[in-house]
Amino acid sequence: MTQPNVPARIDRAALERILQRAAELQASEHEIGEGLTSDEVLALGKEVGIPGQYLQQAMLEDQGRIATPEAQGLAGYLAGPAEVAAARVVRGDQEAAERALIDWMEKNELLTVQRRQPGRISWERLGGLQAVLRGVSRLGSGRASFMLDRTDLVRATVTPLEPGFHHVSLTASLRASRSGYLGGGIAMASVGLASTMVLAALQAAWIAAAAPVAAGLLAGWALTRRYRPVADRTLLGLERALDYVEGAAIKPGHQVPARGSGLLDLLTGEVRR
Structure with a gap:
């Protein structure tokens, strides 16, 4: 049975949402326009009780952040x-x-x-x-x-x-x-293709002949995605x-x-x- 006099605990995820929303509400009271200078950000943080050293560190992180390397080419798309x-x-x-x-x-x-x-x-x-x-x-x-x-x-x-x-x-x-996963995927697809070519040469039904290459492609794709x-x-x-x-x-x-x-x-x- 819960005790009504005990305040509810706020977990870390909820705390981050609350602080973010409070900062948004505080910022909405100021006319930002096209943006703020570093001094204005520090002054705004001082109003809400954020120490200047943490704001300065956060601004430097934002200025120096690096973009996540994008996957390029077919290998990047597949893996x-x-x-x-x-x-x-x-x-x-x-x-x-x-x-x-x-x-x-x-x-x-x-x-x-x-x-x-x-x-x-x-x-x-x-x-x-x-x-x-x-x-x-x-x-x-x-x-x-x-x-x-x-x-x-x-x-x-x-x-x-x-x-x-x-x-x-x-x-x-x-x-x-990445090369290992791609190589494994290509090998599986190649085995499926070779099996299909053999069945086609034996004049098997087209459904039976197409099954190996389809299975090989799916297995190769699944292995590649494990990277x-x-x-x-x-x-x-x-x-x-x-x-x-x-x-x-x-x-x-x-x-x-x-x-x-x-x-x-x-x-x-x-x-x-």
Whole structure:
């Protein structure tokens, strides 16, 4: 039995809708015209109690947002984009953002640094014994599963904006994974077509002859479409990494420990992670 004196709880989704609607109502009381300047947005936010630092960060994110790569060509239409990207504006210095990215990828993904330059980092897929050890070390640890394990290459760019703010963008290449799904779909369609040609040569009924190619096309299409969840999961993995960078509190003197080259160092290092 419910207690009438206990106020109802508002979940996160409802809270976001309420705040968005309240902001719309507040903005409707002002004459916006063709748009507002940054100072006017800050003043409007001050009226509704939004701290200026959050409004400034949100404006920088909106100015620096990147468009989602569109799927191009027949391969893009059938399967999806070969690359996915995500970006965020974070507070702090550039070195801290880069350290946070490396720390996250080293601990939570099957990736290793391929190349690092000021403002640019690239990772490639981890393989061999190190990949096995990193996977085994997560068993029973309660950590989330790997999300970028299907990528060929992950690139990060950290660009300074205003003092104290940086634009962090991540791009993941999935060309090999997409090619695998497309190749499987084409193979199924080819088998169906070959079967139809054989039946046609044997002068089978046209319905029986057309059945294999139809089945092959449907099976190939279904297999190709299974690539899209892979791309969506990879995008979620990029967003998860940006969440960590945005909320990480890393001391200025902290450095990612150097990885030993010996087998014992690999074993102990991966277990400690």
